[in-house]
Amino acid sequence: MLGIIAYGSLINPQETERQWEQPTHIVPIKLATFKRSFNQRPAWRKKSGECSAVMNVQISDQNWLNAVCYCFQNFDFTDLDNRERGYTRTKVSLEKIKCYHGFNLPELTEIYIYLGKNENKNNSLLPNPEYLDICLLGAKKWGKSFYHDFLNTTHINNGVLLENYLSPN
Numbered sequence: 001m002l003g004i005i006a007y008g009s010l011i012n013p014q015e016t017e018r019q020w021e022q023p024t025h026i027v028p029i030k031l032a033t034f035k036r037s038f039n040q041r042p043a044w045r046k047k048s049g050e051c052s053a054v055m056n057v058q059i060s061d062q063n064w065l066n067a068v069c070y071c072f073q074n075f076d077f078t079d080l081d082n083r084e085r086g087y088t089r090t091k092v093s094l095e096k097i098k099c100y101h102g103f104n105l106p107e108l109t110e111i112y113i114y115l116g117k118n119e120n121k122n123n124s125l126l127p128n129p130e131y132l133d134i135c136l137l138g139a140k141k142w143g144k145s146f147y148h149d150f151l152n153t154t155h156i157n158n159g160v161l162l163e164n165y166l167s168p169n
Contacts, residue, residue: 002075003111005029005092007036007067008055009131011150012138016070025071028100028142030149031092031113035060037155038127038162040086040116053125053157055135056087056116066149067113068142069097071106087114100146123157127165 001024009015013026040056057065081089092111099105139150154162 001071001073001106001108003069003071003105003108004075004080005031005067005069005111005113007031007057007065007113009134009138010070011068011142012134013141015134015138021072021075023070023072025069025106027069027071027103027105028066028146029069029103029105030064030066030098030100032064032096032098033059033061034065034096034113035063035155036065036153037157038132039121039123039125039155039157041120041122041125042086042128042131050124051126052128053122054128054131055154056121057113058115063153065153066100066146069105069111071108084114086120087116089113090115100142125157127156 006016034057036055036057038053038055040054042052042054077089089112092113094105094108094111097105097111135150136147139147151163151166152161156162156165
């Protein structure tokens with residue numbers, strides 16, 4: 001069985017229903033040594049000037065993020081790799097994953113995450129508003145704790161956390 005870690009728009013079940021066959025398990029997780037940021041130029045989403053960034057994940061020993069792990073018996077990556085063409089599919093060590101309370105991962109042989117390609121990284125961009133809404137709705141569907149963690153582990157290009165970006169006071 002294999003897992004796919006979703007950390008942006010694909011945490012929203014409405015996005016995944018259109019993308020692939022139904023997984024055997026969907027598990028909210030915490031992922032150590034990765035940092036989620038809005039610093040990726042989109043490969044296919046509509047661009048709107050400086051407010052066009054989508055999520056990216058980079059390896060970072062000081063950070064963690066929350067995500068959703070979709071688990072499949074078998075999976076053909078062709079369509080997903082095309083959708084995520086601005087990213088590189090990378091294996092993740094299972095030791096870096098902790099499940100949210102009340103959830104367990106099935107026994108996985110491989111688990112993958114999509115890391116943004118360096119040539120698509122742009123630290124001066126702000127979030128694409130439509131994309132951000134999809135991500136926020138998805139994070140809310142996983143409960144208050146998940147949503148709170150999502151806001152406090154997502155970085156904006158200027159060093160501000162998403163929580164502060166959404167309510168700057």
